[in-house]
């Protein structure tokens with residue numbers, strides 16, 4: 001079945017039932033070392049994960065690692081441009097859960113991004129990136145501990161579909177001509193707009209299916225959080241792009257108020273309900289005026305729409321959500337993408353799960369990681385219904401490769417996410433404790449060392465940081 005690799009001779013397969021992994025005590029887990037700093041951070045992460053499993057379960061549980069090849073290492077083993085060999089895809093398909101170091105986006109060879117290709121091949125539609133603060137981590141913010149968010153980033157469409165045509169290519173020219181002469185003139189709202197003839201063209205598809213399955217996972221995750229963190233914020237630029245970004249928001253709300261009706265309340269619904277709770281005699285129109293301060297300046301139609309909204313909310317959910325019952329539900333709200341970048345800095349504690357389309361989530365996950373210590377502390381998971389691949393938020397950081405200096409924290413924390421996903425919480429908790437202990441004792445790599453006051457000099461090496469984490473398991 002495999003051309004150049006062989007699975008470990010001991011261990012069992014992880015299987016999936018209804019989108020959930022069924023994990024044996026001796027799972028076989030494929031790993032991709034990764035390019036660039038992969039040579040440094042993967043061995044460090046593997047050592048910490050193995051030590052945590054051993055410390056938590058002694059010999060009752062053990063991961064049987066299966067080395068597979070993607071990226072530069074794959075080209076060495078399988079030949080030029082063999083970045084993504086079939087062997088590796090078969091292994092991930094067979095064993096269900098994998099973990100990987102970062103991969104360089106190759107130039108040539110017909111592959112855009114190996115990282116994106118893996119997410120698409122296995123339909124890993126939810127890119128989950130938690131950003132939480134470990135005490136003692138240096139940060140440019142006064143209160144980084146107030147940020148504790150989980151980004152749910154759609155992982156298969158938007159720019160990740162990568163459908164675009166180069167400026168000057170035959171198809172780009174044809175498409176521009178067709179748009180300028182047929183489609184745009186046939187759409188009155190586009191008026192006299194025209195696409196410049198020397199444009200490259202990219203397509204931004206946002207589907208209802210893709211949006212709702214992502215938001216579904218985000219709401220399900222919110223339901224597992226403590227009450228005060230049960231909140232999902234739909235991040236979008238719907239004020240500018242109604243039918244893609246705005247539709248993502250609308251489909252998110254639709255899902256929350258249908259499939260999750262009993263357990264969700266939207267922000268606007270909560271205003272309507274609480275207005276009536278504060279003043280039971282409030283008329284529908286007064287309530288509408290209170291939720292929309294610009295009410296009196298609106299057109300008659302718009303006012304009627306808001307009055308209808310208030311009436312529908314009170315008629316349909318007052319019994320189940322009124323009288324403060326909504327306070328026990330998952331709060332679903334939305335924020336414009338540019339605004340959320342300042343909100344996570346100025347009012348971080350008002351957010352919990354941020355559900356985003358692809359591009360917004362890419363930017364937001366690096367920015368949020370910066371608040372809690374930088375990319376060295378930014379873990380991630382790509383989750384689908386039959387497979388999951390765990391990896392850090394950052395890339396291959398080539399200038400640091402092979403120097404045993406980079407921070408492995410991001411991949412180690414991705415390992416924590418993997419253990420939690422497997423239900424091996426005790427091992428995950430040991431690692432989190434170890435990371436907290438190492439940082440609190442100022443045992444850190446260069447990235448955190450240079451920001452600490454006073455600076456830590458010399459910083460720990462990558463491998464030494466891994467050992468320090470293990471040494472702090474039992475603090």
Ligand SMILES: NC(=O)C1=CN([C@@H]2O[C@H](COP(=O)(O)OP(=O)(O)OC[C@H]3O[C@@H](n4cnc5c(N)ncnc54)[C@H](OP(=O)(O)O)[C@@H]3O)[C@@H](O)[C@H]2O)C=CC1
Pocket residue numbers: 101102103104105106115374375376377391392393394395396397398399406407408409410447
């Ligand atoms: N999922 C993946 O595998 C991803 C792959 N990539 C790919 O990686 C390659 C390099 O991308 P690039 O733009 O340089 O971005 P990177 O994320 O690789 O690195 C940018 C900078 O971020 C900091 N950084 C990254 N990782 C760490 C870490 N573990 N610890 C501490 N600091 C860290 C370093 O900053 P400093 O030097 O200032 O300390 C580094 O120079 C490209 O080919 C890109 O396509 C990019 C993103 C994700």
Ligand SMILES: O=C(O)CCC(=O)C(=O)O
Pocket residue numbers: 104105113114115116362393
């Ligand atoms: O694969 C790449 O080159 C970029 C991926 C990326 O930026 C991400 O996953 O956040």
Ligand SMILES: [Mg+2]
Pocket residue numbers: 362363366393
């Ligand atoms: Mg990115």
